[in-house]
Amino acid sequence: MQLQTYFELINRIKDYLRKDSSVVTQRLNIPPPDVIIIGNRTFWRNFKNIADILRRDPKHMIMIIAKELGTAMIIDEEGKVVIFGKKDAASIKNALNYYIKLYVTCPVCGSLDTKLVKERKITFLVCEACGARSPVG
Ligand SMILES: [Zn+2]
Structure with missing residues (x-):
């Protein structure tokens, strides 16, 4: 040859x-956000899983999504996310879709x-x- x-x-x-x-x-x-509201906090339990699938830096995702949701978010060592305030799964999904559209999808x-x-x-x-x-x- x-x-x-x-x-x-x-x-x-x-x-x-x-x-x-x-x-x-x-x-x-991409699984739908698995969220639970306790008191005045929203816990996004499968955030890390979604970040892994999208292959994105969790901190970057949180920065953009928190801004989109108009609130603050923190992430613990296990990758679980706490959102300040009550946010339902639908609005979190919207913010996630916004992130995917802008920062993941090739235009x-x-x-x-x-x-x-x-x-x-x-x-x-x-x-x-x-x-x-x-x-x-
Ligand atoms: Zn492309």
């Missing part, structure tokens, strides 16, 4: 794998297979499916 042919083959396999992985992430199963191809990269104070959403780099925030 010629070396050039070999590299072409490798590239084709890489392309195939890339496409394949984006298909998998389209099927990302070019719609893939959720993305990562946030910070360069010279500008945050970019880099898509691992189509390669697009879109400034966010």
Whole structure:
């Protein structure tokens, strides 16, 4: 086999794998927020699980979602989130969807297979499916 042919083959396999992985992430199963209200606090019990699925920094998520909810949020060592005030699952889900739309979804191809990269104070959403780099925030 010629070396050039070999590299072409490798590239084709890489392309195939890339496409394949984006298909998998389209099927990302994000569970609805599991919340419980106790007194004047709302406990978001599966936050860490959702942050893991989205592959996002929990602190970044909390910062944006708290702002969207118009309240303060804290996270403990176990990844459980406490929201100050009473927030129902529906409004938390709305705030989460807002985050996903702005900071996870590629505006070019719609893939959720993305990562946030910070360069010279500008945050970019880099898509691992189509390669697009879109400034966010
Ligand atoms: Zn994309």
